[in-house]
Amino acid sequence: xxxxxxxxxxxxxxxxxxxxxxxxxFDRAGQAALVEDxxxxxxxxxxxxxxxxxxxxxxVRMTSAGRFGWVSDRRxxxxxxxxxxxxxxxxxxxxxxxxxxxxxxxAREPDCCLLNFYGEGARMGLHQDRDEADFRxxxxxxxxxxxxxxxxxxxERGGPTQSLWLTSGDLLVMGDAARLVHHGVDRIDFGSxxxxxxxxxxxxxxxxxx
Numbered sequence: 001x002x003x004x005x006x007x008x009x010x011x012x013x014x015x016x017x018x019x020x021x022x023x024x025x026f027d028r029a030g031q032a033a034l035v036e037d038x039x040x041x042x043x044x045x046x047x048x049x050x051x052x053x054x055x056x057x058x059x060v061r062m063t064s065a066g067r068f069g070w071v072s073d074r075r076x077x078x079x080x081x082x083x084x085x086x087x088x089x090x091x092x093x094x095x096x097x098x099x100x101x102x103x104x105x106x107a108r109e110p111d112c113c114l115l116n117f118y119g120e121g122a123r124m125g126l127h128q129d130r131d132e133a134d135f136r137x138x139x140x141x142x143x144x145x146x147x148x149x150x151x152x153x154x155x156e157r158g159g160p161t162q163s164l165w166l167t168s169g170d171l172l173v174m175g176d177a178a179r180l181v182h183h184g185v186d187r188i189d190f191g192s193x194x195x196x197x198x199x200x201x202x203x204x205x206x207x208x209x210x
Contacts, residue, residue, distance in 0.1 A: 007102040010171070017152050017162060018178030022103065025171035030095070031144055031195055037093035038115060038144075038202065041065045044090040045083045047117055053077070059122040065092045065113040068209045070131065077131050079112060079209050092206075100140050100206050103173050108137070111209035118148065118188045118201040126153055126161075126184040129174070129207065137208035138175030144168050144202040145195045146188045153182035168193045 008030075013020040026034075047061040050072040064070055068079040069089045082088060092113045100110055116124070129139050147167040153159050163186065166172065174181065188201045196202070 007098055010102050013173070016164065017154075017181065018174075018176065019152065019181070020103075020173040020175075021164075022171040022173075024167075024169045025099065025103075025142075026169050028169070028195070031169050034093070034095050034142075035144060035195065035202070037095055038204075041090050041093065041113075041115060045069070045087060046085070047115075048084055058124075060116045060118055060124060062114060062116045064115060065090050065096075067111045070112060070114045070207075079131060096142070096204060096206065099142060099171060103140050103171055104138055104175075106137075108208060110140070110206040112205075112207050114205040114207070116203045116205070118146070118185065118203065120188075120190040120199065122185075122200075123187055124185040126151060126157070126182045128155075128180050128182055129205070130180060131209075132207055133210050134208065135179050138173050138179065140206040141172040141174070142204040142206075143170045143172075144204070146190055146192045146199060146201040148188045148201050148203070149186040151184050151186050155180050155182070157182060165189075168195050 010022045010025050013022050045063045047063050049061050050058045053076045071080050143166045145168055147165050149163055150166045151161050151163045153161045191199045
């Protein structure tokens with residue numbers, strides 16, 4: 001863990017259905033530096049198109065960094081120690097870890113940094129993050145690039161929902177009572193941010209797995 005005086009200073013969070021939202025948690029220069037770090041992750045562990053357990057291709061492409069990576073195919077949703085192509089997952093970039101420590105205050109590092117890339121028309125249905133061994137650890141979500149219409153539900157499927165726009169540089173913490181709340185991305189506002197030259201959104205999700 002970095003020393004406390006080396007961690008980024010985050011703005012005061014907003015509470016939304018138990019989530020902690022840090023708007024504009026880091027500036028444009030920090031966003032661009034993070035994207036460069038992630039180019040190295042993608043070079044080491046290329047983006048792939050996951051399938052649901054029913055054989056349907058997801059609209060997002062993904063990869064991971066850390067001890068484990070999240071994968072999905074006909075065998076189901078799970079964490080694996082290696083990329084589907086067989087290589088090891090690269091380390092989580094130091095800038096990403098600094099944001100995790102600043103947002104959570106934890107000495108424990110995440111085991112997985114899941115990188116989802118949303119191109120034009122991509123979305124993510126309502127779901128829970130429940131493939132981890134211990135739900136007492138929070139999940140941290142970082143947004144880069146085009147803004148996304150994020151939907152928050154309840155712990156029960158089919159409950160009432162609330163939507164908000166997440167923009168580049170926003171950071172969201174799902175913990176405590178909000179840890180198992182259903183959430184998803186209805187759509188992205190493609191081309192709304194100049195951060196990624198070809199448009200699109202990168203979402204990083206940091207999780208303790210075991």
